[in-house]
Amino acid sequence: MTSPARKLSRIQTENRQRIRDAALGLFATHGFRGTTLDQIAEACGMHKPNLIYYFESKEAIHIDLLNMLMEEWLSPLDAMNPDGDPLEEILGYIRRKMEMSRLYPRESRLFANEIVQGAPRMLPHLESTLKPLFNRQIGIITRWMDAGKLAQMHPAHLIFSIWAVTQHYADFEAQIAVLLPGDDKRARGADEFVEMMFRKLLTP
Amino acid sequence: MTSPARKLSRIQTENRQRIRDAALGLFATHGFRGTTLDQIAEACGMHKPNLIYYFESKEAIHIDLLNMLMEEWLSPLDAMNPDGDPLEEILGYIRRKMEMSRLYPRESRLFANEIVQGAPRMLPHLESTLKPLFNRQIGIITRWMDAGKLAQMHPAHLIFSIWAVTQHYADFEAQIAVLLPGDDKRARGADEFVEMMFRKLLTP
DNA sequence: TCGTAACTTTACCAAATGGTAAAAAACTTG
DNA sequence: CAAGTTTTTTACCATTTGGTAAAGTTACGA
Structure with missing residues (x-):
């Protein structure tokens, strides 16, 4: 075939x-x-x-890119260890997402473009690749919460908020650059803020 | 002129x-x-x-739209009352942003598209309209924090995180629909999660 | 109700764009 | 190094697209 x-x-x-x-x-x-x-x-x-x-075509380039990037883009999610310390595992994931926002803003924006436009070329991939991964992580996080290791909350919305906040720094960089101009420690400030924010949120 | x-x-x-x-x-x-x-x-x-x-042209339609929407899109930011209860003022702002995400996803995505692509037609507006408003709100929030009414944190990143989380529900709706399918109380769950999240973050 | 200004429609056009055909050049291998 | 294969280049082409010209139609104030 x-x-x-x-x-x-x-x-x-x-x-x-x-x-x-x-x-x-x-x-x-x-x-x-x-x-x-x-x-x-x-x-x-x-x-x-x-x-x-x-x-084959312009579209083939685009599809090839999306497929190639999907894996590495999602890999941090897969790296969460169910047997590790819950808070540190999630904070580690967040740190990796912040790092990716800084190192690979093009990839982040490519996905943002695709999703904002309704994921015309990526919906099947979201179903087949992202969704199982997502559900597995939801399971892990739920068990952590049930064990009292993390504050109770809706785990799916927790993940959405992590994605939203971390990717925002890549996707909306143009806006941030206007509002915090010439701040050469912007990345540092962002990292510290995000870590503090989710630590406070997740601590039981 | x-x-x-x-x-x-x-x-x-x-x-x-x-x-x-x-x-x-x-x-x-x-x-x-x-x-x-x-x-x-x-x-x-x-x-x-x-x-x-x-x-005049296709571009004129686009520019007109961006200009028209800028005002109403930013109006909730302006509605924060420096003399109100700090926590309730910010939570009120967040509720309004969530409501806008739900009622006006097209507007949210239009802006997202524009900013992701480097704000080619909106940079001047960001400087002249958004930035002063943003700085005024930063001032208000800073005073609230200094008065001990809110937990101390970087106020700019706080606002970024509010924008990120609230707009994510409109901008990444295609992804969310895949991951939380058929959930007719998705909006309700999102509202409750976001309110809980920022209440916990902001409480001193 | 009539004349004019505002609005709509039809028929176009030039440039841009995704893609093809095929010759020319470069590389690989016996 | 010669024959065959892969890669690059030049010259095109059909379609799409933003926009125009101008004739036709409608709305409206005097």
């Missing part, structure tokens, strides 16, 4: 990656429809037909 | 509003570049040249 999928040559691997890297920045900033093949081509120093040589 | 600006006729007022309403939904869902004049025209039952009769 799937395509031939013979092994990729060195050049193929390299150039596909160059294209992904250029497309990521552009899709994240201008959205799918707002990005042209010519822009991507220029950003990675190739010619337009060359992109189509490596990817 | 500004254009003639003679009074608008009844038909002008009505039709400009029809166009705005149609464009709002489309821009919010597909972004500026992802929306075509033909789509807007069809959505409001007009013909394309008619749109250009009422607005």
Whole structure:
């Protein structure tokens, strides 16, 4: 059913990656429809037909990016250890999310764009990949709360609030830069605030 | 300096509003570049040249929308009363933000799109309109904290976290719908969670 | 009710855009 | 190094899209 999928040559691997890297920045900033093949081509120093040589279409680039990023984007969620200290596990997750917001804002914005627009290309993935992971984490957190290790609250909304707050720093950076200008320790302040906030929330 | 600006006729007022309403939904869902004049025209039952009769260009519609919505979108921030009870004032603000997320998700997503993409058409407005309002509220909150009425924390990050959490319910609705499906009291659960969360955070 | 101004519709257009065809160049391998 | 394969480049093309010109229609005040 799937395509031939013979092994990729060195050049193929390299150039596909160059294209992904250029497309990521552009899709994240201008959205799918707002990005042209010519822009991507220029950003990675190739010619337009060359992109189509490596990817079937513009949409194929976008889908490939979303699929590639899905895994690493969700990996921190999977790294929570059910046998660890509950508060520290969740705070560790939050710290990793804050770090990702700082290190990979393009990825964060790509997802934000996709979800804000109703996830037209990612809904199946949300169902099949994110949802089981999410439900597993809900289970873990619920057990922690039932054991009295964390304050009782709706675990799904807890996770939503973590996503909301951590990703906000990447997705709404343009606004934050206006409101807290020239603050070279902005990231530091954000980290400290977020940690304090969820520590207070979660402590029984 | 500004254009003639003679009074608008009844038909002008009505039709400009029809166009705005149609464009709002489309821009919010597909972004500026992802929306075509033909789509807007069809959505409001007009013909394309008619749109250009009422607005100079597609961009003019977008700018007009952003400007119109800016005021009402920010109005709850302005409604905080420095002489009220601090905790109740902030919780009231949060409740209003949650309500807006529920009643006006299109507006929320329109802004989200704009900011995620670096606020290309709204940066000046953020500087001139949002920033002074923001700084005034920072001042009020700081005084409340200094008076010991609220827990001490970085007031700017507090506001960011309120925006993040409340707007998340509108902006990421597609994701939430996948993860909490068929939950007809989702809004209720969200309201209760958010109120509990910030009450606990802000109580000294 | 008539004339004019406001509004709508039809028929276009130029530029941009996603994508193709095929020749040219570069690389790989026996 | 020659033959075959992969990769790049040039020249196109059809469609879409933002916008215009101008004729046709409607609303409205004198």
